[in-house]
Structure formats: C-alpha cells, structure tokens
Amino acid sequence: MATAITKTKKFKLKRKFLEKTERKLLRKDKIFTAVIITLSAITISPIVLIIYKLISSGYRQINIAFFTETSPDTYEAMLAVNEGNIIPGGILNGITGTLFIVGMAALFAIPIGLLVGIFLYENGTKGYTNLIRNLTDIMQGIPSIVLGLIAYFWVVKPITSGFSALAASVALAIMMLPLIIRSTEETLKMIPISIKEAGLALGVPYYKILFKVLIPTGLSGLLTGILLSISRIVGETAPLMLTALGSMKVNFDIDKPTSAVPLLIWEFYNDPNMVDLIWSSSLFLMIFVLGLNLLSKRILANRSK
Amino acid sequence: MLNSEKITKIVLYLASIIIILITGGMVLTLISGTLPVFKEFGFGFIFSSDWDPTQGKEKYGALPFIAGTLITSIMAIIIAFPFAFSTSIFIGELYRGTKVANFVGIMVDMLAGIPSIVYGLWGFYVLRPLIVDLGLSSQGYGIFTAGLILAIMIIPYATSITTEIIKMVPNELKEAAYSLGSTRKDVILKVIVPNAKSGIFTSYILAFGRAVGETMAVTMLIGNTNIIPTSLFGTGNTMASVIANQFGEADGLKLSALITIALLLFVITGIVNWIGKIIIKNLN
Numbered sequence: 001m002a003t004a005i006t007k008t009k010k011f012k013l014k015r016k017f018l019e020k021t022e023r024k025l026l027r028k029d030k031i032f033t034a035v036i037i038t039l040s041a042i043t044i045s046p047i048v049l050i051i052y053k054l055i056s057s058g059y060r061q062i063n064i065a066f067f068t069e070t071s072p073d074t075y076e077a078m079l080a081v082n083e084g085n086i087i088p089g090g091i092l093n094g095i096t097g098t099l100f101i102v103g104m105a106a107l108f109a110i111p112i113g114l115l116v117g118i119f120l121y122e123n124g125t126k127g128y129t130n131l132i133r134n135l136t137d138i139m140q141g142i143p144s145i146v147l148g149l150i151a152y153f154w155v156v157k158p159i160t161s162g163f164s165a166l167a168a169s170v171a172l173a174i175m176m177l178p179l180i181i182r183s184t185e186e187t188l189k190m191i192p193i194s195i196k197e198a199g200l201a202l203g204v205p206y207y208k209i210l211f212k213v214l215i216p217t218g219l220s221g222l223l224t225g226i227l228l229s230i231s232r233i234v235g236e237t238a239p240l241m242l243t244a245l246g247s248m249k250v251n252f253d254i255d256k257p258t259s260a261v262p263l264l265i266w267e268f269y270n271d272p273n274m275v276d277l278i279w280s281s282s283l284f285l286m287i288f289v290l291g292l293n294l295l296s297k298r299i300l301a302n303r304s305k
Numbered sequence: 306m307l308n309s310e311k312i313t314k315i316v317l318y319l320a321s322i323i324i325i326l327i328t329g330g331m332v333l334t335l336i337s338g339t340l341p342v343f344k345e346f347g348f349g350f351i352f353s354s355d356w357d358p359t360q361g362k363e364k365y366g367a368l369p370f371i372a373g374t375l376i377t378s379i380m381a382i383i384i385a386f387p388f389a390f391s392t393s394i395f396i397g398e399l400y401r402g403t404k405v406a407n408f409v410g411i412m413v414d415m416l417a418g419i420p421s422i423v424y425g426l427w428g429f430y431v432l433r434p435l436i437v438d439l440g441l442s443s444q445g446y447g448i449f450t451a452g453l454i455l456a457i458m459i460i461p462y463a464t465s466i467t468t469e470i471i472k473m474v475p476n477e478l479k480e481a482a483y484s485l486g487s488t489r490k491d492v493i494l495k496v497i498v499p500n501a502k503s504g505i506f507t508s509y510i511l512a513f514g515r516a517v518g519e520t521m522a523v524t525m526l527i528g529n530t531n532i533i534p535t536s537l538f539g540t541g542n543t544m545a546s547v548i549a550n551q552f553g554e555a556d557g558l559k560l561s562a563l564i565t566i567a568l569l570l571f572v573i574t575g576i577v578n579w580i581g582k583i584i585i586k587n588l589n
C-alpha cells in the first residue's frame with residue numbers, strides 16, 4: 001500500500017516536471033518564431049518605405065511635360081523653386097537616351113548571348129565549353145564601374161573620340177551577355193531531348209531544329225531571360241558616367257554624349273536647384289524596372305500553365 | 306563543301322570566341338593601363354595609403370580604398386545576416402508554400418530591382434538624417450551609413466539562395482527530428498542549418514561579391530575621403546566609389562592609379578565569386 005502511494009506521488013512529480021519542461025520548450029519555440037517573423041517584417045520594410053518616399057515626394061512633378069520636354073537648365077529651375085512652383089520641363093532627353101542606349105546594348109547582346117547559350121547547351125562539359133562557362137561566370141561578377149572603364153578605353157578614346165551612346169551600349173551589352181547566356185542554356189536544358197531527337201530522326205538539318213524547334217519551344221524562357229537582363233541594366237548609373245556622360249538635348253547620334261534617366265537623377269542630385277526632380281525621375285525609373293520584372297514573371301507563369 | 310551543319314557549328318563556335326576576346330581584352334586593357342603605376346610604385350601601390358595628386362610629387366596608394374571596400378562589405382554582411390537568414394527561414398520553412406511566404410518573397414525580390422542610385426538617394430535623404438538625429442554622427446556620412454545601405458541592397462541575393470538551399474533539406478530528416486519530440490526551433494537550428502550550412506555560407510560569399518562592386522549608393526553616402534577609415538562612423542572611400550568620383554578629372558599617373566584599382570577590384574570580385582562557385586560545385 002505505502003509503496004503504491006509513493007509511486008503515484010513520484011509519477012505525479014515526474015509528470016509535473018515534464019509538463020514544466022514542455023511548457024518551457026514551447027515558450028522558447030514561440031519566442032523563436034516571433035523573432036523570425038519580426039526580423040522578416042523588418043527585412044521587407046525598406047521596399048515599402050522607399051516606394052512610399054518616391055511616390056509621396058515625386059508625384060507633384062509628374063505631369064505631361066515631364067514626359068514630353070527636356071530637362072530644364074538650372075536657372076529656370078531656380079526661378080520656379082523660388083516662386084514655389086513646380087520645376088518646368090521633364091526628362092524626355094533621359095527617356096529617349098535610356099531607350100536608345102539600352103536598345104542598342106540589347107541589339108549587341110541578344111544575338112551573341114543566344115548563340116553562346118546554344119553553344120554551351122550543345123557542347124556539354126568538354127574542356128573548352130567549361131572554359132567559356134567559367135569566363136561567363138567571371139563576366140557576371142565584374143562590377144559595372146569596371147565595365148564602364150573598359151568601354152571608355154575601347155570605345156570613347158579610339159572609336160568615337162569622345163563620350164558617346166555607343167560606348168555606354170558596349171558597357172551595358174557586356175553586362176547583359178552573361179545573364180542572357182546563362183538563361184538561354186538553362187532554358188534549353190529544360191526542353192525534353194526527345195523533341196530534338198524527333199527532328200533529327202526525320203533528317204531535319206540542325207540549324208532548322210534550332211530555329212524551328214528549340215527556340216520556339218523555349219521562347220518564353222528566352223524572353224524572360226532577355227527582359228530580366230534588360231531590367232538589370234536599365235538602372236545602371238556608374239558605367240554611364242564614364243561613357244555616355246549626359247546631355248541636355250535629345251540625342252540619337254551614336255557618337256555623341258547622351259543622357260539617360262539614371263544619369264539625369266545623378267545630375268539633379270548634384271544641382272541644388274533641381275533636387276525636386278530626383279524623386280519623380282526615380283519613381284519613373286523604378287516603375288520601368290519593376291514593370292519589366294513583372295512582365296517577365298508573367299511570361300514565365302503563362303508558360304508553366 | 307560547307308554544309309549547313311558545319312556552318313551552324315562554326316557560327317556557334319565563333320560566338321563562343323567572342324567571350325574569350327571580351328574577357329581577355331578586358332584583362333589586357335586593365336593590365337596595360339596599370340603599367341605606369343607599376344613602374345612608379347611597384348607592388349607597394351597596394352600597401353601604400355598615400356593619395357596626393359599634387360603635380361610633381363604625385364603619390365598614390367590603394368590601401369585606403371581596399372580597406373574601405375572590405376570594411377563596408379563585411380559590415381553589410383554582418384548587418385544583413387540576421388535579417389536575410391530569418392527571411393529565408395520564414396519563406397523556406399516556417400510558412401513554406403503559403404501566400405504570406407509568397408508575398409514576402411516578392412517583396413524581397415523587389416528589393417533587388419531597385420536601381421543603385423535610388424538606394425543612394427533614399428540613403429541620403431532618409432537614412433542619413435536619421436543617423437544624424439540619433440546622434441551617431443554629425444554629418445551622417447560614413448562607413449556605417451554605407452554599410453547599412455549595402456546591407457539592404459544585398460539582402461535579396463543572400464535570401465534567395467539560402468531559401469533554395471533550406472527548401473532542399475530532405476523531409477525525412479525533419480520528420481525524424483519531429484517524431485523524436487523536437488520543437489520547430491530545434492529542427493531549424495539543429496537539423497536544417499547544419500545540413501544547409503555550406504550552401505548558406507556560399508550565398509553570403511556571393512552577396513559579399515555584390516557588395517564589393519557597388520558604386521553609386523556607396524559613393525553618395527561614404528563621405529569620399531581618401532583615408533583609411535578610423536571609426537565606425539568615420540568617412541572613407543571604396544575602390545568603386547573612388548573610380549566613379551575621380552575618373553572625370555584624371556589623366557596620366559592618376560588615371561593609371563584608378564585603372565590599377567579597377568584591376569584590383571576585378572581580381573577581388575573574381576576570387577570571391579570563384580570561391581563561391583567551388584563551394585557550390587562541391588555541394589552538388
């Protein structure tokens with residue numbers, strides 16, 4: 001009898017102890033989860049704060065003139081600011097310059113990028129192919145300012161003998177290349193090999209398989225890669241400072257200094273009279289970049305349906 | 306006779322040669338540009354902290370910029386780590402596959418889409434006054450401000466790879482731990498993290514490589530003084546920002562000094578990415 005009582009007592013004590021430990025563990029677990037959630041919330045707060053700042057400080061300057069007129073000179077801007085008006089003029093020279101420079105860069109980078117991507121896909125992991133793959137990786141890691149410097153010595157000095165849109169396009173094209181190459185290779189790898197073999201078995205020449213089978217099948221993947229690579233270079237400022245330099249006029253000559261939206265933001269930032277224009281220009285640039293991103297994700301999502 | 310088969314092969318081959326020409330050309334251009342500095346200062350350039358462009362007694366050294374780059378980048382990694390890591394756990398394990406995780410993932414991706422110059426503006430007009438208000442520094446410029454903005458910029462890179470790696474940890478391992486009575490915290494810290502640690506490490510190495518090359522945002526916030534930073538809130542300069550700042554007015558020996566810094570930057574990012582690549586290769 002007595003032993004039975006002590007046993008139940010012991011058992012109760014043990015259960016109490018276990019319950020206590022369990023509570024402790026669960027509490028620790030809850031604290032851990034709370035910390036993770038808090039830190040994650042802080043992590044995404046900058047994007048909200050940045051977009052809020054761009055919209056709240058930038059919307060006042062966005063009007064039709066913002067898209068149809070070139071940037072004002074510093075004196076006009078000063079007069080407007082002193083009278084409390086919004087700054088006249090817009091960023092047309094930047095918008096056209098960005099489209100011109102980025103368009104030209106895409107023209108250089110897309111064909112070469114696609115061809116090299118196909119080359120890597122076709123040649124597996126042989127020594128030479130691996131060399132190309134490694135070089136592509138190295139290219140992807142090169143800081144954009146170094147590419148600007150390179151384009152300065154390759155194009156600005158010898159070819160256009162002065163700052164030029166062409167030099168900027170070369171710098172941006174080198175930046176785009178590795179991104180397009182990798183996405184092309186990855187996209188092609190995902191296409192079932194049987195599709196390609198079916199073509200080969202029918203005796204279709206290889207270039208026709210490329211253009212009529214592989215590229216159409218992987219088109220959405222290839223497009224996504226290209227759009228993402230463009231969205232990566234649109235906002236680049238540093239290489240443009242060493243190559244395109246900037247211009248107050250709309251320019252479509254490849255050998256003349258050209259403006260771009262990020263370059264204009266940099267100029268506005270450095271000019272106390274025009275500082276009001278930085279937020280609207282940044283807002284425009286952001287919407288442009290995010291729009292490209294969303295578009296590419298849309299294309300990819302449609303494919304996987 | 307060339308048939309279409311051969312032509313296709315040759316075209317593809319020629320395209321691949323362009324890659325060799327571009328990378329080889331870059332290295333040659335940079336190396337030939339560094340020759341004047343190399344003749345003048347030798348390898349001492351890397352370890353010298355002089356930066357004096359006065360005509361006649363010009364003296365250049367890369368140490369302040371190398372130091373500035375490494376300090377800001379390391380600081381960025383240290384600041385980014387708790388946030389990026391928590392976010393990866395949030396997306397990859399705690400709320401895996403839910404709408405909340407998807408939303409957080411999209412927000413983090415959007416961080417990667419913001420142009421560097423916009424980060425710079427935001428840092429200048431929002432973060433910098435905040436740091437002044439907190440009394441941390443009188444002007445708000447400096448190593449800390451630059452490191453902080455860099456941390457925000459590299460978070461998406463660190464997060465995305467870590468999330469993928471965390472998702473790859475086999476379910477059996479986690480289930481085994483749960484069945485033995487582990488809590489979620491234990492599973493994450495004692496099963497997932499040890500299994501994913503080299504992958505997590507790699508993602509921070511690659512993020513570090515990103516931070517090293519960042520130019521605009523850092524240029525706008527670091528204060529641009531050509532000295533070795535002496536305190537957390539002191540000013541300095543990084544390799545990328547000194548090129549952006551001084552390239553416009555540079556010629557002769559100074560230009561060569563900037564090119565040498567560009568070459569060093571090229572080599573450092575190359576080594577960092579190469580290390581990351583090797584670790585990833587060993588993972589597979």
